Structure formats: C-alpha cells, structure tokens
Amino acid sequence: GEVPVSQSLIKAASNVCFSFFVLAVLAVTVVAVTYQPPDPWLQSSAAITTSLARVLPNSSFLQPDDSLLPTGEDFPSPSAAPGAAAAAQRDAADQALTSAGGNATAGTCDPDAPLNCTDPRVLAAVKAFNAKAFFRRSIVFLSYEAPVRGPKPGQCDVAWRFRNRREKSWRRYRDYRRFELTPGDGCALDITKVGKFRSGKNAARPPRPKGPKKPRVAAPPVDAEINDTIPLVGSEAEFRRGKYLYYMRGGDHCKSMNQFIWSFLCGLGEAKFLNRTFVMDLNMCLSGAHTEDGKDVDGKDFRYYFDFEHLKESVSLVEEGNFLKDWRRWDKKKGPGRISVRKVPTYKVTPMQLKRDKSNIIWRQFDGHEPENYWYRVCEGRAAKVIQRPWYAIWKSKRLMNIVTEIAGRMDWDYDGLHVVRGWKAMNKKMYPNLDADTSPDAIVDKVTKLIKPWRNLYIATNEPFYNYFDKLRSHYHVHLLDDYKELWSNTSEWYNETTAINNGKDVPFDAYMKVIVDTEVFYRSKAKVETFNNLTRDCKDGINTCNL
Numbered sequence: 001g002e003v004p005v006s007q008s009l010i011k012a013a014s015n016v017c018f019s020f021f022v023l024a025v026l027a028v029t030v031v032a033v034t035y036q037p038p039d040p041w042l043q044s045s046a047a048i049t050t051s052l053a054r055v056l057p058n059s060s061f062l063q064p065d066d067s068l069l070p071t072g073e074d075f076p077s078p079s080a081a082p083g084a085a086a087a088a089q090r091d092a093a094d095q096a097l098t099s100a101g102g103n104a105t106a107g108t109c110d111p112d113a114p115l116n117c118t119d120p121r122v123l124a125a126v127k128a129f130n131a132k133a134f135f136r137r138s139i140v141f142l143s144y145e146a147p148v149r150g151p152k153p154g155q156c157d158v159a160w161r162f163r164n165r166r167e168k169s170w171r172r173y174r175d176y177r178r179f180e181l182t183p184g185d186g187c188a189l190d191i192t193k194v195g196k197f198r199s200g201k202n203a204a205r206p207p208r209p210k211g212p213k214k215p216r217v218a219a220p221p222v223d224a225e226i227n228d229t230i231p232l233v234g235s236e237a238e239f240r241r242g243k244y245l246y247y248m249r250g251g252d253h254c255k256s257m258n259q260f261i262w263s264f265l266c267g268l269g270e271a272k273f274l275n276r277t278f279v280m281d282l283n284m285c286l287s288g289a290h291t292e293d294g295k296d297v298d299g300k301d302f303r304y305y306f307d308f309e310h311l312k313e314s315v316s317l318v319e320e321g322n323f324l325k326d327w328r329r330w331d332k333k334k335g336p337g338r339i340s341v342r343k344v345p346t347y348k349v350t351p352m353q354l355k356r357d358k359s360n361i362i363w364r365q366f367d368g369h370e371p372e373n374y375w376y377r378v379c380e381g382r383a384a385k386v387i388q389r390p391w392y393a394i395w396k397s398k399r400l401m402n403i404v405t406e407i408a409g410r411m412d413w414d415y416d417g418l419h420v421v422r423g424w425k426a427m428n429k430k431m432y433p434n435l436d437a438d439t440s441p442d443a444i445v446d447k448v449t450k451l452i453k454p455w456r457n458l459y460i461a462t463n464e465p466f467y468n469y470f471d472k473l474r475s476h477y478h479v480h481l482l483d484d485y486k487e488l489w490s491n492t493s494e495w496y497n498e499t500t501a502i503n504n505g506k507d508v509p510f511d512a513y514m515k516v517i518v519d520t521e522v523f524y525r526s527k528a529k530v531e532t533f534n535n536l537t538r539d540c541k542d543g544i545n546t547c548n549l
Helices: 005-034 045-053 084-102 120-133 236-241 257-274 308-314 320-330 375-379 381-385 398-410 423-427 441-448 467-475 482-489 494-502 512-524 532-536
Strands: 139-144 155-164 173-183 189-194 244-247 277-280 283-286 297-301 317-319 341-344 361-364 416-420 457-462 478-481 529-531
Touching: 120 139, 120 155, 120 173, 120 189, 173 398, 236 320, 244 257, 244 320, 257 277, 257 375, 277 320, 317 320, 375 381, 398 482, 398 494, 398 512, 416 441, 416 512, 416 532, 441 467, 441 532, 457 467, 457 512, 467 478, 478 482, 482 494, 482 512, 529 532
Parallel strands: 244 277, 244 361, 277 317, 341 361, 416 457, 416 529, 457 478
Antiparallel strands: 139 155, 155 173, 173 189, 283 297
C-alpha cells in the first residue's frame, strides 16, 4: 500500500535534519583542524607590543639583560613598513634583469681563445652555478654586476647583490667571488673552481677617497648604500611650520637596552599619535649590563647599534642638537611671533589630553624620581590602548649586519647553530639549579651529538668567556666562535672605518652588546638549531617555576 503523507513528510524532514547535522560536524571538524591562533610576531605593532608588554616591564628590566629584544626586521610586516613595497619592486626589477642577462649566449666561439670576462657566457655560467649551489641556503640573488678580470688567465671576479630569506627586512647585501672557467661542451663555459665569500677582490668596490694622501695600506671596501646622515630643518619658516614632540632625558638613560627600546618606541608612538616630529637624542648610554667590566658607558651613538637610515625613512624626526640650535636661533621675537611651547612635567598628562594642543613644541620633561621619570610610563594605562609602538621603524645596524653576513657567508650559509647561555645564570643556583651542570663541556657533547650530524659547520653563540670551553666539540664538528672573526671589527675593517667616521675620527670599541647582536643573528641564520632552554637544560628561561608563565 501507499505510505501515508504524514510519514513521508516526517521521513523527509529527518533526512534534511540529518544532512544539516553532518554538514555542521564537517564544518566544525574543518575549523578545528585548520584554525591556528593569531601569532603576535606576524601581526601589527599593536599585537607585538601587547605580547611583549606581558613580560617586559615586570621581568626583563629588573634582571641583568643579556639577550636581544626583537626589532623590526625580526617581524614579517611589510604592510606596516614604509618603503617595503618599493623595495619589493626594486627586487623584482633586479631579478628580471638578472634573468634576462642569464640567457645571453655567444653565436660562435673559439675554445682555444683566451678567456674574456666580458663574454656573456661568463655571467651566464656564474648565474647557473649560483642557482644550483645556493638552492637550499636561503639566499635570493637580486642582481649581478659585470664580471671583471681576475689576477690570472682563466679567472673572473663577479659581484652580485642578494638578500637572506631568514631576515625579514628588505636589506640587500653584496658578495664577490673568484671563478675559474674552462671551455665546456659546445660554446658553454664550465666553472672548475670557486673562491670563498668575498674572494673576488677585483670586483670589490673601491674605498671612498679620504683626502689627497694615499694610504700606505689599502682601505677595505665600504657599504655605499648606508646613508645615516642627520636630517636638517631647511629654514626658519619650515621650523615654525613644524609641530614637535621633545622628550627630555629621563631615568631610562643608562638602563638596559631592552628598556631603552621599549621607552624610545613609546616616544615615537606618541609622536605618531599626535602627528608630530619626534626630537631625538642620538647620544646613548650603554648600561653596565652590556659592558665587559659592568660599568655604564655614556657617549655612545645610536647609529652604532641601530639603522638610523631606516628609522628616519619610517618616522618623522629631527636630531636634538640641531633642533635646540634652531630653536635658540629663531626664537628671538617677542609676542605673537614667538615659538609656542607647552611644558609637560609629568607622564600623568596623557597623549589624549595633548591631542588638540596647537603649540609648536610639546616638551615632556620627566623631572621626577625613578620610576616616575621613565619614558615608557607615558604609554601605560589608558594610553596603552591608543599608542602603537612602531616596531617596524627599528632595525639593527646595517654595519653590524654586514659582519653577520660575512660570518655566515664564510660558512657558505651551510651551518648549524648552538646557543649556550652561561654567565650569571649558570652561577645563580637558586633560579637555575641545573644550568651549570647541563651546560658543562661533557653534557654539551653528549646532547649535541644526538641532535646534529657529525662534521657539520657548528656556530656557537654564547656568553661563555673562556674560548677553549667548547674544545671537546672539535672532535665532532667544525666549530666556529665569534672570536674567530675578530678581524671583521679590527682597525683594518670596513666596520672600523665607518664607525670611526661617525665618531669624529676616534676609535669605537666593539662592545659586548655589539657582540650579542652579531652572535645572535649568526645563530638565527643557522639550519639546525640547538638552544639552551629548549634542548640542553630543563631549567626555565626566566628562572625556576616560570616555564608555563
């Protein structure tokens, strides 16, 4: 017999409900499998600030500071960084030119003719070799320069620009190598020998002229792309049109570098919020936490540690010394023509209260006692919700990163890394009960040999002062330490020449914080990584009972 209509309707409805249920289960399953919580390192400046704010003011500022606070190039945020799009277009154009040049071939060739480095086949052979040799080494080749003759027949020196995928900035670096070439099949050229990093000295840039006298020793090549000259206000009219935010020196001076960055970015964030130009003091005091004798050293230059060129391209700023001279020079008129100033004696006056202020200069004075006179106090409380620290504006010094590139390049970017933290933490048995034993030479050998293949290049980043501490690893690996590369900051180096020029001809010591920057950045570029608090010890990075905080 026929099925009643009511039963048919019930059956149809149940089928529809079951279908919806199955779809809902599938949707929930897909979301559960594919969802990943937002990673604060890949988000905006606000997200980065929120993440770091959980730990910085309460812990990092109160303990000896022997680690690096992340800076802008550690975060992939091209949309936030001014100039990134233009850099990407430059790189694309360079790569297009590189590809176009790599297709050049000669119609006829004489295998017995002497090698001519201007022959298009030379550059084509070098490009093909590099593409194969560096395929898995995080190197992006951007552009090549014309090959030049080497010191012997059959040798050509070739220079190129590249960037490292492990670095999130758009910085470009330079390498130049010596190639030996012989005729191959057909009209091709075969590369039979390649020099190490920057071995092609004939393709290196000539040094900048330094006067009429010729130096007895040839100066090293310089990085012509660094432009960290100080911006100047062009005229009185321009100065009077400007709106400035001036932070007087506060209690942050001579505090740890982490506190300096945290506070400095607060000031830059407030200036951006107020749509004002920040008045910046390039003079820094290096905290004893970063010096070998534990004493504070004043008179350091911001440009020793950070990329001033990138900073001035990213935010509006003027240098304090020039600003004060211009202010005194042009503020001579009385009455309506006088440059207007609002003095702000305490951080408790919030950025929101200053938003509508029309004064030429807002002058925050930070007169109180510590911690009332710390710059970062301006960005606490309600202000934390409206001030975004411009992390993208702070990059590490290109001069220091050139040293990083040289060290990594000498290992052909094919090395593993070991980070060993000792120092005061290894001595503090109360906070780190196991660290000293877990990082003893025998314990390190036992653990590292289980994690890294034998006879690899092994770069060891460490604060252990005893050079021979890691000698037992030399029976298993090709060990590299920062001190193996001292000539890169010696008085014959590019770094020395350029920092001395900044410092009015006076020597600049390669201090402990510079060493931490270089050491850490070389480690970051390694392939396999063995870290102290992930692999070597069960102690917590910030001390006992902090692993889950």
